[in-house]
Amino acid sequence: MTDYQGPLPQPTPETKPFWDGLKERRLTIQRCNDCGKPYFYPRPFCPSCFSRNVSWFEASGKGKLYTFVINYRPPPFLGKEPSVLAVVELEEGPRMMTTLVGADPDPAQIHCDAPVTIEYDDVTDEVTLPRFRLA
Amino acid sequence: MVPRDLRGTVAIVGASEADEIGVVPGKSVLTLHAEAARNALDDAGLKKEDVDGVFTAGTNSNLLSEYLGIVPRYTDGTSVGGCSFILQVEHAMLALNAGIINVALISHAESGRSRIGMGGFGSNASQPMGQFETPFGAAGPTTTFSLPATRHMHQYGTSREQMAEVSVATRKWAAMHPKAMMKDPITIDDVINARPVCWPYTLLMCCLVTDAGGAIVLTRSDRARDLKKKPVYVLGTGEGTEHAMVSMMADMTTSAAARISGKAAFEMSGVAHKDIDVAELYDAFSFTPMSALEDLGFVKAGESGPFVEKQRTAPGGDFPMNTNGGGLSYTHSGMYGMYTLIELTRQLRGEAGERQVKGAKTGIAHGPGGYFFAGATLIAGSEIP
Numbered sequence: 326m327t328d329y330q331g332p333l334p335q336p337t338p339e340t341k342p343f344w345d346g347l348k349e350r351r352l353t354i355q356r357c358n359d360c361g362k363p364y365f366y367p368r369p370f371c372p373s374c375f376s377r378n379v380s381w382f383e384a385s386g387k388g389k390l391y392t393f394v395i396n397y398r399p400p401p402f403l404g405k406e407p408s409v410l411a412v413v414e415l416e417e418g419p420r421m422m423t424t425l426v427g428a429d430p431d432p433a434q435i436h437c438d439a440p441v442t443i444e445y446d447d448v449t450d451e452v453t454l455p456r457f458r459l460a
Numbered sequence: 461m462v463p464r465d466l467r468g469t470v471a472i473v474g475a476s477e478a479d480e481i482g483v484v485p486g487k488s489v490l491t492l493h494a495e496a497a498r499n500a501l502d503d504a505g506l507k508k509e510d511v512d513g514v515f516t517a518g519t520n521s522n523l524l525s526e527y528l529g530i531v532p533r534y535t536d537g538t539s540v541g542g543c544s545f546i547l548q549v550e551h552a553m554l555a556l557n558a559g560i561i562n563v564a565l566i567s568h569a570e571s572g573r574s575r576i577g578m579g580g581f582g583s584n585a586s587q588p589m590g591q592f593e594t595p596f597g598a599a600g601p602t603t604t605f606s607l608p609a610t611r612h613m614h615q616y617g618t619s620r621e622q623m624a625e626v627s628v629a630t631r632k633w634a635a636m637h638p639k640a641m642m643k644d645p646i647t648i649d650d651v652i653n654a655r656p657v658c659w660p661y662t663l664l665m666c667c668l669v670t671d672a673g674g675a676i677v678l679t680r681s682d683r684a685r686d687l688k689k690k691p692v693y694v695l696g697t698g699e700g701t702e703h704a705m706v707s708m709m710a711d712m713t714t715s716a717a718a719r720i721s722g723k724a725a726f727e728m729s730g731v732a733h734k735d736i737d738v739a740e741l742y743d744a745f746s747f748t749p750m751s752a753l754e755d756l757g758f759v760k761a762g763e764s765g766p767f768v769e770k771q772r773t774a775p776g777g778d779f780p781m782n783t784n785g786g787g788l789s790y791t792h793s794g795m796y797g798m799y800t801l802i803e804l805t806r807q808l809r810g811e812a813g814e815r816q817v818k819g820a821k822t823g824i825a826h827g828p829g830g831y832f833f834a835g836a837t838l839i840a841g842s843e844i845p
Contacts, residue, residue, distance in 0.1 A: 331595060332585060332590070332594045333585060333595065334585055334586075334590060334591035334592070334594075334595055335584070335585035335586035335590065335591065336586070336591065337586050337591075340591060366588055366591070366592050391611065391712070392607045392608070392610045392611035392614070392712055393607070393610055394603055394606040394610055394658050394659055394660070395656075395658065395659035396597060396602070397655075397656045397657060397658060397659075398657070398658075399597055399599070400597060400599045403597050408597050410596060410597045410598060410599075410603050410607070411596075412607055412706075412707050412712075420707060420708075421592065421707060422592060422593045422596050422598060422705070422706075422707035423596050424596045424597050432659050432660070436614070437610065437611060437614035437615075438614070448595075454595055454596070456596075
C-alpha cells in the first residue's frame with residue numbers, strides 16, 4: 326500500500342472520528358439526537374434542525390448505488406483502466422462519494438440502485454478509504 | 461419595495477468578447493479581461509471613467525480594478541461558478557437602484573486552454589471536497605457534472621441520443637457565429653461514436669476548453685435610453701445556491717438552486733414561458749441545458765429528453781437555444797455564464813446577423829455554478845412589457 330500516490334484526506338477535528346473509524350474497519354457517521362436524522366459528512370451540529378445534540382454511530386456499510394460515471398481517463402493514481410466514480414446511498418439514508426471497485430467498467434453491467442457494500446482500502450498506514458463494491 | 465418594482469429599472473447597454481477568443485496563448489487572463497471591458501464600454505458608448513461598479517469572478521475584483529485603472533465605489537467578487545456573472549446582474553441591479561453606482565462593469569476572462577496568468581483552482585486536502593470527493597477520483601467537471609446525468613437517465617429513461625440532439629443543434633448555430641471555434645456539421649452518430657470521455661459523455665457531449673474573455677455594462681434605464689445602442693432591459697433576475705459538492709446534491713435529477721433562481725426571475729418579470737423567444741442555457745455538457753429546461757419550468761421533470769428531439773433547439777426549430785453555438789461549439793473558457801449574457805444582448809438588439817432569431821423581443825439566460833451547486837437566471841427584453 327505504500328506505493329499509493331493519490332490525494333489523501335487531511336482530517337479536521339470535526340471529521341477525525343470518521344477517518345479513525347475506517348482504520349478500525351468501521352463506518353462511523355453521525356445522527357441528530359433531537360430530530361433523529363442521520364447525516365454525512367461530519368460536522369458538530371445537525372444540518373437539518375441545527376441542533377448541537379448529535380452523536381456518532383456505526384453504520385452498516387451497506388447501501389445502494391445512487392449514481393455513477395465511468396471515467397475513461399481517470400487521474401493517474403487510479404491506474405490506466407477506466408475507473409468508476411460513484412455516489413452511494415447508505416442504508417441509513419445519507420449519501421457519500423466513493424470509488425466503485427471490482428466492477429467491470431461497462432455501463433451495461435452497472436445499474437443505479439444496485440446493492441453495494443463497503444470495502445476498506447488501507448492506502449497508507451494512516452489512511453483507509455471507503456470504497457464500495459456491488460453486493 | 462418588492463422585486464417586481466425593479467423590473468425594467470436597469471438595462472444592459474454594452475456587451476462584447478475580447479478581441480480574439482479561442483486559442484490565445486499570447487495573452488494573459490488580465491489582458492483578455494481588459495480587451496473585453498474596453499470593447500463592451502465602446503459598444504455602450506461609455507468611457508472607463510464612467511464605471512463606478514466593478515464585478516467579476518475568478519479574478520480578484522481589486523486586481524482587475526487595478527489592472528483596468530478603475531477605482532470603483534462598489535465591487536463584487538461573488539464566485540459561485542460559471543453562473544457568477546449572471547448572478548452579478550442581480551447584484552448590479554440592486555446597487556444601481558440604490559444609487560450607490562451609476563455604471564456597472566461585469567467582466568470575465570480565463571485562459572482556460574493556454575493557462576497564461578491563471579490562478580490556482582481546487583480545494584486543499586482538509587476542506588470537505590479534499591476529504592470526501594477528491595480521494596475517490598472526482599476529477600473536475602467531466603466526472604462531477606456527469607453524475608447527475610446518469611441518475612436522470614436511470615430515473616426518466618433520458619437517452620444519450622437525446623443528449624446528442626443538443627450537441628448537433630448547437631453546432632448548427634455555431635456555424636453561423638464568426639467567433640465560434642467548431643463549425644463543421646456533426647450528426648447524432650458522430651456524437652455517440654466520438655471518443656468516450658466519461659460515461660455517459662463522449663467528447664462531442666463535452667464543452668470546449670478555450671481562452672476567452674467577455675464583459676457587459678449596465679446602467680439605469682433612464683440613462684440607457686441616451687446611449688449608443690438599444691437598451692436590453694433587465695426584466696427578471698434570480699439566484700440560488702444549494703451545495704458545494706455534487707455528492708451533497710439532494711436530488712441529482714433536479715437542481716434546487718436552478719429552481720429557486722428561475723422561479724424568482726419569472727415572478728419578477730411577469731413574463732410567461734411561452735413568451736420567451738430565445739434561450740441561452742449554459743451547456744457545459746449536452747445534458748446541462750436539458751436539466752435547465754426542466755428546472756426553469758419549460759417542461760416537466762424528466763421531459764427534457766423528448767423535448768429536444770427532432771432538432772427542436774436548432775436553427776429553424778421552435779425553441780431556439782444556445783444561438784451562439786454554446787460552450788459545446790462556440791467557446792468555453794471556464795466560467796461560460798458571461799457568454800449567455802452577450803448572446804442574449806445581441807439577439808434582443810437584433811444584431812445577431814445570420815443567426816438572428818426573427819423578432820426576438822424577450823429571452824432568458826441561465827446557468828449553473830459549479831456542478832449544479834448554484835444557479836442564476838436573467839430574463840431580459842427589448843421592451844418593458
